[in-house]
Amino acid sequence: MSALRSLPELPDVVTATPKPTVYIETYGCQMNVADSELMYGKLVAHGYAPVDAPDGADVILVNTCAIRENAETRVIGRLGELRRFMKPDTIVGVTGCMAQRLGARVLDQARHVSLVVGPDGYRALPALLDGARRGEKFTATDFDIEEHYEDVVARRFEGVKAWIPVQRGCDYRCTYCIVPFTRGPERSRKLADVVREVQQVVEQGLSEVVLLGQTVNSYHDGAHDFADLLRAVGTVDGIRRVRYTSPHPNDFSDRVIEAMATTPTVCEHVHLPMQSGSTSMLKRMLRRYSREDYLECVARMRAAIPGLALTTDIIVGFPGETDEEFEDTLSLCREVRFDDAFMFKFSAREGTPATRMPPEWTIPDDVVATRFDRLVRTVRGISRENNLGRLGETMELLIEKVARDGELLQGRSRDFKTVMVPADAARIGEYLTVTLTGTTGATFTGTPVTERRERAPLPMMGA
Numbered sequence: 001m002s003a004l005r006s007l008p009e010l011p012d013v014v015t016a017t018p019k020p021t022v023y024i025e026t027y028g029c030q031m032n033v034a035d036s037e038l039m040y041g042k043l044v045a046h047g048y049a050p051v052d053a054p055d056g057a058d059v060i061l062v063n064t065c066a067i068r069e070n071a072e073t074r075v076i077g078r079l080g081e082l083r084r085f086m087k088p089d090t091i092v093g094v095t096g097c098m099a100q101r102l103g104a105r106v107l108d109q110a111r112h113v114s115l116v117v118g119p120d121g122y123r124a125l126p127a128l129l130d131g132a133r134r135g136e137k138f139t140a141t142d143f144d145i146e147e148h149y150e151d152v153v154a155r156r157f158e159g160v161k162a163w164i165p166v167q168r169g170c171d172y173r174c175t176y177c178i179v180p181f182t183r184g185p186e187r188s189r190k191l192a193d194v195v196r197e198v199q200q201v202v203e204q205g206l207s208e209v210v211l212l213g214q215t216v217n218s219y220h221d222g223a224h225d226f227a228d229l230l231r232a233v234g235t236v237d238g239i240r241r242v243r244y245t246s247p248h249p250n251d252f253s254d255r256v257i258e259a260m261a262t263t264p265t266v267c268e269h270v271h272l273p274m275q276s277g278s279t280s281m282l283k284r285m286l287r288r289y290s291r292e293d294y295l296e297c298v299a300r301m302r303a304a305i306p307g308l309a310l311t312t313d314i315i316v317g318f319p320g321e322t323d324e325e326f327e328d329t330l331s332l333c334r335e336v337r338f339d340d341a342f343m344f345k346f347s348a349r350e351g352t353p354a355t356r357m358p359p360e361w362t363i364p365d366d367v368v369a370t371r372f373d374r375l376v377r378t379v380r381g382i383s384r385e386n387n388l389g390r391l392g393e394t395m396e397l398l399i400e401k402v403a404r405d406g407e408l409l410q411g412r413s414r415d416f417k418t419v420m421v422p423a424d425a426a427r428i429g430e431y432l433t434v435t436l437t438g439t440t441g442a443t444f445t446g447t448p449v450t451e452r453r454e455r456a457p458l459p460m461m462g463a
């Protein structure tokens with residue numbers, strides 16, 4: 001994920017001394033985006049002013065990802081680059097998963113960094129920054145399984161939808177994955193706290209929420225499961241679209257699928273990480289399901305939710321991957337016909353069980369590259385065929401932003417299709433009904449079919 005670009009304008013407050021400014025650059029997943037919003041919220045409450053560029057900021061925080069080696073290499077490069085934006089008294093901090101993983105090693109590698117703070121340490125940021133101003137250096141990487149930042153009001157910058165963390169950490173132990181080490185054990189927020197936040201989001205004029213968790217459908221707050229949460233969030237007045245990411249195939253109980261199918265605001269899209277299509281490989285990955293279990297899960301969901309779009313994550317080149325196992329991954333893609341997939345080359349992460357597998361299991365780079373290429377072509381081919389079959393359909397979009405070409409607007413359908421439409425930028429944040437007129441294979445172009453403006457319904461006073 002790239003750095004966040006725009007920030008809401010600050011209210012005009014006349015103060016005797018200018019507020020210290022803070023710039024946060026975010027890498028990695030949506031959970032990191034949500035965490036950056038929390039950090040901004042925490043720091044704004046302590047008198048900081050957010051800015052949208054590092055140039056001359058009093059505090060620069062880099063919120064990092066550790067999932068693959070290249071995510072960390074990018075951050076190390078960026079930390080070097082950031083030096084040129086620093087004033088003599090600028091404080092640079094590294095937060096997030098890479099901070100948690102490397103701890104004090106970051107301070108040794110990048111001398112201009114004063115703070116290293118893991119995902120459970122953001123509450124202490126104002127105090128740590130005060131200390132750093134006095135010349136001290138800090139590493140804060142303890143886990144806190146009670147921490148949900150419940151009293152921190154997130155400062156959101158995404159214009160049209162809200163990221164809502166509902167669960168932190170992960171109790172699975174997939175053998176390739178660093179997340180359980182960087183984000184600690186799984187814990188869920190109380191349902192009532194999530195609902196309250198969703199109500200606040202509606203009051204701010206947003207109508208789409210994305211519930212976030214590492215294995216979000218294993219959500220359980222002691223009294224309520226994910227089915228209860230979907231129903232509760234999905235029936236908040238003014239909410240029009242509910243999404244969630246990322247679920248684990250093993251946590252799709254019939255209750256959860258039923259809640260999804262019967263709550264009209266829950267969108268017809270599931271991002272269902274598959275990782276591999278081979279049962280023996282899934283076993284080595286410790287995914288705790290077989291190819292057949294995965295297919296059965298897909299079948300149950302498709303039977304309950306007509307028009308369900310499915311996307312996935314796939315890893316290529318995990319230790320010991322045989323030709324047959326890789327072919328199984330390709331064949332599962334053909335069988336499920338995913339709408340889209342994020343595909344990754346396996347990256348060995350220090351401390352994970354995969355690094356202790358026999359060295360002769362390592363797949364040579366050229367084999368990984370060839371397999372990766374075949375996988376990408378297979379997935380893209382299927383998604384192109386799927387998309388060509390959708391031309392002429394009419395669907396509702398939430399207009400999200402100006403498209404990259406600068407002319408068209410970009411919107412999302414309920415089933416997660418990206419559609420470019422000619423419309424005035426004033427329509428960002430509105431729902432627009434369009435007919436799909438073209439596809440690049442991956443994204444669509446569409447034409448509005450109605451001139452009737454539809455804003456998300458705002459909550460009625462006293463309702």
Ligand code: 5AD
Pocket residue numbers: 067068176177178273275313314315344345346347348349
């Ligand atoms: N190497 C490659 N991909 C990985 N993922 C997680 N860990 C690794 C790794 N070590 C992928 C998985 C996961 C997604 C977020 O990142 O596919 O679902």
Ligand code: SF4
Pocket residue numbers: 170171172173174177178179180214215248
């Ligand atoms: Fe990582 Fe597996 Fe947990 Fe997902 S479920 S965060 S892949 S350990």
